[in-house]
Each structure stands twice: as C-alpha cells, then as structure tokens.
Amino acid sequence: MENKDIKAVYFVGAGGIGMSAIARYFIHRGLVVAGYDKTPSDLTRQLEKEGMLIHYEECVDKIPEACKQPASCLVIYTPAIPAEHQELRYFRENGFEIQKRAQVLGTLTRQHKGLCVAGTHGKTTTSTMCAHIMHQSHLDCNAFLGGISKNYGTNYILSASDYVVIEADEFDRSFHWLRPWMSVITATDPDHLDIYGTKEAYLESFRHYTELIQPGGALIIHRDLEMREQLQEGVRRYDYALHEGDFHAENIRIEDGEISFDFISPIECVRGIELGQPVPINIENGIAAMAMAQLAGCTADELREGMRTFGGVDRRFDFKLKNDRIVFLSDYAHHPQEIYQSAKSIRELYRHRKITAIFQPHLYTRTRDFYKDFADALSQLDEVILTEIYPARELPIEGVTSELIYNNLRPGIEKQIIRKEDVLDLVRSRDFDVLIVLGAGDLDNQVPQITEILKNK
Structure with a gap:
C-alpha cells in the first residue's frame, strides 16, 4: 500500500463489516475496487451501488482485468476465507501483494495518528463514540469501526483529518499490525481461546499490543485489568474506571431513562455530561472515549456536545x-x-x-x-x-x-x-x-x- 502504483484493490471476502469500511476508503480514493463474497447482503448491495464490483461465485474468470495485474493490484483477504479458496490461490501463485484487513489498518496508523480501542468488549461502542466526538470537533477524523454508527449510518468516516479512529481487534492477533498513537484498553476477559489456547497467552497478546504504542502517545487503560502493559519510553499512561482513576465519573444521575454525570480528568474536568444513548455501561465507555478525544485536543464543549448527540451503534443496546x-x-x-x-x-x-x-x-x-x-x-x-x-x-x-x-x-x-x-x-x-x-x-x-x-x- 506504500506503493504509489496501486490502481486496483481486490477483496476476498468483501461483505464483512470491517472489510466493507476499507473498501469504501479505496472507492473514495478513486481506485478500481472489486471482490468476492459468498452471499449477497444489504451491505454488498450498498457497496455495489457505491461503485464496487462484486461477484458471488468462487471463480478466477470473474476477477476484473484491472485486478489481474500484480504490479498495480493490492489483494485484501479476511482470515475467515479458507486457504484453498481458488481466487486466493490464484493471487498467491501469481505474486500479488496480499494483506489481511488488519495489515491495511496498520499501514493507515503509520500514515495518520491512530486512536485505537482494544478490549474483549466495549471496543465497538467506545471507538464509535470517540469517532463521533472527534468528527464533530474542530479536529475531525477518519474512522474504521466494527459496527454501524447510528449517527452516520455507516461503519466508516472519511475526512482530510490527520487522525484515524480504529477498533483494534484481538481476534487472530490482528491488532499486532497496528501502530497506535494512542490506545484505550477496555477489558481483557479471556476470549477466542480456540485461537489463544490459554488465558495467559491472551493476556500476553495484549501486553505485546501495548509495546506498539508510539512514543509521544498514550495508553488509557481500565483500572481493573489483570494484564501488565509494557510501554515504550515517552508513552504516557492513564487509567480510568467508573468511580476512580485518572479519568472517572462523579455525580452520576440515572432517572426516567436519562443519564448525566461529571467527567473528572487530569486535563480539565467537564461538568454536566449527558448521555445521548442513556445506558449505564455507556458511562464507562464514554469516560474512555472522552479521555482519548481530550488527549487528542478536543475542547470541553466538544466533549459535551459529542456525548449528548451520540446515537449509539446498531445491535449494541x-x-x-x-x-x-x-x-x-x-x-x-x-x-x-x-x-x-x-x-x-x-x-x-x-x-x-x-x-x-x-x-x-x-x-x-x-x-x-x-x-x-x-x-x-x-x-x-x-x-x-x-x-x-x-x-x-x-x-x-x-x-x-x-x-x-x-x-x-x-x-x-x-x-x-x-x-x-x-x-x-x-x-x-x-x-x-x-x-x-x-x-x-x-x-x-x-x-x-x-x-x-x-x-x-
């Protein structure tokens, strides 16, 4: 992707929520974007409307001509695609540059300031909240999210901003490709043990991820986690939780389906935060999202407005x-x-x-x-x-x-x-x-x- 000659991008497994966001990034940049998926869906039909060429039959002949040039076509695949998939095999045997979705996101974190959110749970809501706060602020951002933002009706935001908000996925150790400028870690309750085998291996994977945060950046980590981070010199460390930590909430009021609280921060406390999506768990998600946005340079009014107008994520509460x-x-x-x-x-x-x-x-x-x-x-x-x-x-x-x-x-x-x-x-x-x-x-x-x-x- 660093290669300036990329004219076409081909997706093997185009219809996943994360893959589609990257497809849109390249469509927006005017490249030829094509791909295969097993079944048509609302998402693939929408991508076709936006200009992506998609077919639903595993068949090398259906790959467009522009995507058959190894020198100018980047191939992106999802780990869910079997290794013997004939299109993937064709690209491997003919010397194409083939990257996982996570590698592509990793490249973007080298070209922009990556604001990443990792964790067993809470990462989709927290990253979508942070993206919304940033996008409506004077800083703006690009974003690659793991769910559809109700504010934007999409899982991706594109702008000329230097910032990119990314949901950092630990599945298949994907997040090890990223080079965050800042990262939140929400939780490390063991998951994906079919891949990691043991809880220790899962926690070690998160420890390695913290080493990848760039000097000058910051880690914002939930207070109660079992993992031990390992930061490069020059990376600031903050913790957060509901009632304690560098960032936390005070004066929480939950009544008649509405939630408000004060955001306590070492940078600047912000009173009277109202949750646009009033769910108790979103107090903590909001603390993490605001902490990262505030460290990036968002003002108190921008934090307040971003939280008040946050519409939530499809299928998340x-x-x-x-x-x-x-x-x-x-x-x-x-x-x-x-x-x-x-x-x-x-x-x-x-x-x-x-x-x-x-x-x-x-x-x-x-x-x-x-x-x-x-x-x-x-x-x-x-x-x-x-x-x-x-x-x-x-x-x-x-x-x-x-x-x-x-x-x-x-x-x-x-x-x-x-x-x-x-x-x-x-x-x-x-x-x-x-x-x-x-x-x-x-x-x-x-x-x-x-x-x-x-x-x-």
Whole structure:
C-alpha cells in the first residue's frame, strides 16, 4: 500500500463489516475496487451501488482485468476465507501483494495518528463514540469501526483529518499490525481461546499490543485489568474506571431513562455530561472515549456536545421499541462478561419490570469454555429463552449444546430452549414487559419482524 502504483484493490471476502469500511476508503480514493463474497447482503448491495464490483461465485474468470495485474493490484483477504479458496490461490501463485484487513489498518496508523480501542468488549461502542466526538470537533477524523454508527449510518468516516479512529481487534492477533498513537484498553476477559489456547497467552497478546504504542502517545487503560502493559519510553499512561482513576465519573444521575454525570480528568474536568444513548455501561465507555478525544485536543464543549448527540451503534443496546407497554431491544453481546454488563445495565434501567432475554449462544468452543459464566450472567434476569448454538466457523462438539447453560441457570428463573425457527411464533403467543434479544449469530435477522409483531399487539 506504500506503493504509489496501486490502481486496483481486490477483496476476498468483501461483505464483512470491517472489510466493507476499507473498501469504501479505496472507492473514495478513486481506485478500481472489486471482490468476492459468498452471499449477497444489504451491505454488498450498498457497496455495489457505491461503485464496487462484486461477484458471488468462487471463480478466477470473474476477477476484473484491472485486478489481474500484480504490479498495480493490492489483494485484501479476511482470515475467515479458507486457504484453498481458488481466487486466493490464484493471487498467491501469481505474486500479488496480499494483506489481511488488519495489515491495511496498520499501514493507515503509520500514515495518520491512530486512536485505537482494544478490549474483549466495549471496543465497538467506545471507538464509535470517540469517532463521533472527534468528527464533530474542530479536529475531525477518519474512522474504521466494527459496527454501524447510528449517527452516520455507516461503519466508516472519511475526512482530510490527520487522525484515524480504529477498533483494534484481538481476534487472530490482528491488532499486532497496528501502530497506535494512542490506545484505550477496555477489558481483557479471556476470549477466542480456540485461537489463544490459554488465558495467559491472551493476556500476553495484549501486553505485546501495548509495546506498539508510539512514543509521544498514550495508553488509557481500565483500572481493573489483570494484564501488565509494557510501554515504550515517552508513552504516557492513564487509567480510568467508573468511580476512580485518572479519568472517572462523579455525580452520576440515572432517572426516567436519562443519564448525566461529571467527567473528572487530569486535563480539565467537564461538568454536566449527558448521555445521548442513556445506558449505564455507556458511562464507562464514554469516560474512555472522552479521555482519548481530550488527549487528542478536543475542547470541553466538544466533549459535551459529542456525548449528548451520540446515537449509539446498531445491535449494541439497540432500542427498537420503548413505550409504557413494552420495551424491546437487541444487543450483540456474546461473551459472558458482555452479557453480564448488558443484563446489569437493563436491570438498572428497569428495576421493577419483568425482563426476558432470548439468547442465541455463539460458537461451540465459547459455550464449552464459558457455559457456567453465561448462566451466571443471564441469571440476573427474570426469564431466559435459549435457542440452539450458532456455529459460525465451527463444527459441532459432542455434548456441547445450549442445555449446558440451561442446566446452570439459577433455581427459580423461568427458562426454556426453543428452535430458532419457533422464535416468531413464541413472540406472537406471549406478552412481554421488557424483551432483549442477545447474541452475535443470525437471530438478529428476525429483529425487524419481532419489532413489527410487538408493535401491532
């Protein structure tokens, strides 16, 4: 990508949320942008409208001519694509420069000042918040996010700014390609043990990531983490948490679905922050986002305005209906600690109402490793409806089913396991007070229909 002769970019696996953001970056720069994806989706159809050439059949003949020149075409692939994929094999055998999405983002952090957010959970919301604060400030920014920002209807922001906000993903050690100028680390609860093997290896991966922060920059790390960072000379270190740390909140007020607080900072305290997306967990996410934006140079008024107007992220504590009769929301939470935070937040907002969750576990390995933690987290709610496990990239593991979670839910909780196909019928046949759909699988595809059913009751 440093090569000035790049005229075309080809994506093997074009339709993922992260890949599409980079595709848009190159479309915006006027390059020929093409790619393969397995299935058409709203996202791929939108990319085609914006000028990307996409096909859905694994076939070398369908690669456009401009993308068959090794000297002028950069190939970007996602680790989800199998090594024997015939298009990927064609590019490998013919001497093309082939990069993972994460390598491309790494190059961007060398060309811009990278404001990166890493962590097992909270990173999508925190990076999207930071991008929104920066974008509406005098500094502006580019951004590559892991979710669709409701403020912009996209997962990416492009500008002439020197700053780029990036969600730093620890999956497959992708974040080791980055060279952040500043980074937040929100959490290090072990995940992706199918890749890392042990908790120690997972924490070591984060330690190595902190070594990559550039001198002159800063690390903003949550106070309660088990990991030990290792910073280059000239990197400042700050910590944050809800009630303590260099950056924290005071005078938190949660009433009538509204949340406000004072932002305490070693640089400048900012009173009267109002949360545009009033969810308790977003107080802490907001502290981290404001800390990074403030260190980059945003003013008190810009922080206040950015937080007040933040609209949230699709599928992150995403309210679909909110009236006196019914509250319905969907949340991408799929790790026990995320489910715990999500359940805790919804319980704080609706103390005296009956809360029902429909949860689709994601991955056999994750369910096997954490089924007791999932059950503990879900047990904060009044009723839990489980569907079968969403396999994503995995084959079934004998003895690993949703029953592992079901059997460990606290006594007295209402609970059942149903097939995903029966979810809509269940919603039609029941009345709910507060309903949340949880998980990172494909149950979310039914959320629009669930919303309609509940609206029409």
